[in-house]
Amino acid sequence: MPYEAPPQLADMSLADIARALEERRLPPIEKWNPTETLDSKMRIAADGTWFHEGSPISRAAMVRAFSTLLVREEDGSHALLTPQCRQTIKVEDAAFVAVDVQRKGDALAFRLNTDDLVLAGPDNPLQARGDAEVPAIYLKVRHGTEARVNRSTWLQLVDLAEDLDGVPRVSSQGATFPLVPQ
Structure with a gap:
């Protein structure tokens, strides 16, 4: 099939x-x-x-x-x-690449390079690594694996972010995630 x-x-x-x-x-x-x-x-x-x-x-x-x-x-x-x-x-880096993100209600929905869909939240958190000048955002997928958010998807996240205390953050399913390392 x-x-x-x-x-x-x-x-x-x-x-x-x-x-x-x-x-x-x-x-x-x-x-x-x-x-x-x-x-x-x-x-x-x-x-x-x-x-x-x-x-x-x-x-x-x-x-x-x-x-x-x-x-x-x-x-x-x-x-x-x-x-x-x-x-x-x-x-080499992460097992998957997040290639798209959309806000859907109170959730951020990601599409991976494998066509998997992942809803960010407490079970699938986002984590910022690197430094404030060159952040790298990772999304927990399943079984310990992660997806690195590609540049265009990172720019989409920045558009969805709110500035809280000088730090851009996004929220999804009740959890809030900074877009720069803390």
Whole structure:
């Protein structure tokens, strides 16, 4: 069955996004505890491009499938999990890239480079790193993984921000996040 990309984020209501998140079937990797560990020979570049043995993975459907198996370990390393095997994967910066954001009611909805949708909030916080001159914004995705907010999406966030005590901040689902490191 061919993959059908979700509609543009701007065209979706908060109810549409919530429904899409509910309908997304992810593998139950939190229940898996594989004993074998291998090197996947894969790497995720800082720009979100996935590579296998040095060559880019050009099939978006494969990247989407692999991304559902991705976890970030407590030591900061990443792995792809199956019930039988943990395969290490090198991640240069963040596993995902946030490529769009829209305010939907009291929530900030993000689209990732894998077409995943994520609602920022207490369960998926935004974190500012770097410094005030060159901030880097990260969004928690799932299983410890993060998405780095790309430049155009960061500019969208700045447009949505309120200046509180001289610090630009955005709020989503009752949580407030600074857009510069504190």
